Amino acid sequence: MADSRELSSSEYIKERESLLGSAKKEVFELELRDWYWLKNEKDINDSYYSHLSSWKGKVKSTRAHVVSFPLNEYVTYQADYYKKLEDAGEEIYYIDRSKFDRLRQPSGIEICDFLYVDGTVLLTRYLPNQNLMKSEIENGLLVKDKDTVAKYAALKDTIIKSATPMDRFLESAGMVKPKISAHTCPKCGNEDAFVLFYGVIRGDEAPLIIYKCTKCGHVDREW
Numbered sequence: 001m002a003d004s005r006e007l008s009s010s011e012y013i014k015e016r017e018s019l020l021g022s023a024k025k026e027v028f029e030l031e032l033r034d035w036y037w038l039k040n041e042k043d044i045n046d047s048y049y050s051h052l053s054s055w056k057g058k059v060k061s062t063r064a065h066v067v068s069f070p071l072n073e074y075v076t077y078q079a080d081y082y083k084k085l086e087d088a089g090e091e092i093y094y095i096d097r098s099k100f101d102r103l104r105q106p107s108g109i110e111i112c113d114f115l116y117v118d119g120t121v122l123l124t125r126y127l128p129n130q131n132l133m134k135s136e137i138e139n140g141l142l143v144k145d146k147d148t149v150a151k152y153a154a155l156k157d158t159i160i161k162s163a164t165p166m167d168r169f170l171e172s173a174g175m176v177k178p179k180i181s182a183h184t185c186p187k188c189g190n191e192d193a194f195v196l197f198y199g200v201i202r203g204d205e206a207p208l209i210i211y212k213c214t215k216c217g218h219v220d221r222e223w
Helices: 009-022 041-055 073-087 097-104 146-162 166-173
Strands: 004-008 026-031 060-067 091-096 113-117 120-126 137-143 180-182 192-199 208-213 219-222
Touching: 004 009, 009 041, 009 113, 009 120, 009 137, 026 146, 041 073, 060 073, 060 097, 060 146, 073 091, 073 166, 073 192, 091 097, 091 146, 091 166, 097 146, 113 146, 120 146, 137 146
Parallel strands: 026 060, 060 091
Antiparallel strands: 004 137, 026 113, 113 120, 120 137, 180 192, 192 208, 208 219
């Protein structure tokens, strides 16, 4: 791909921060996965919120999250973070995965999580990981080639036109906050946690419970 650069995971984080810090007109982020926790997710989220607050309406910021039905409790929990972003001025949309798959077919570009900032695209690639507690960024791809960026921009616009605004989506989906359960956080000692997942992964195993601390955000699991 002309005018593109492969990035290591550490280079990806630095490039992401640089792009967000230099944003002047438009930021768009596509999130394709509805079950993952990044090891440094809180830092990434806090940093993004800081950038969003600094733009103060000067930069148009939009996000689209692709989800599958039935919705899981991670999506429900993530909606709380999105509401915080919306209050700070971001436009947030949800789109059903089956609809998204129909939209993406004619694009002719690599489809993964991506960040669009003022005519530059940053792709995010994750390591395959069966551990529901955490995922890791494998690498990224910085794209500045005008023809390729134009294809991502067209996909961005199509997604926004086809997606549902967050408030309307949450209402129609009947989403509620995750349950809070008594569970001692091994990191900070707090005794309340969101129950993000409860179920059997494989038939021969005991149920898996995934908790997220209501205080520090630490995620852990028990069988």
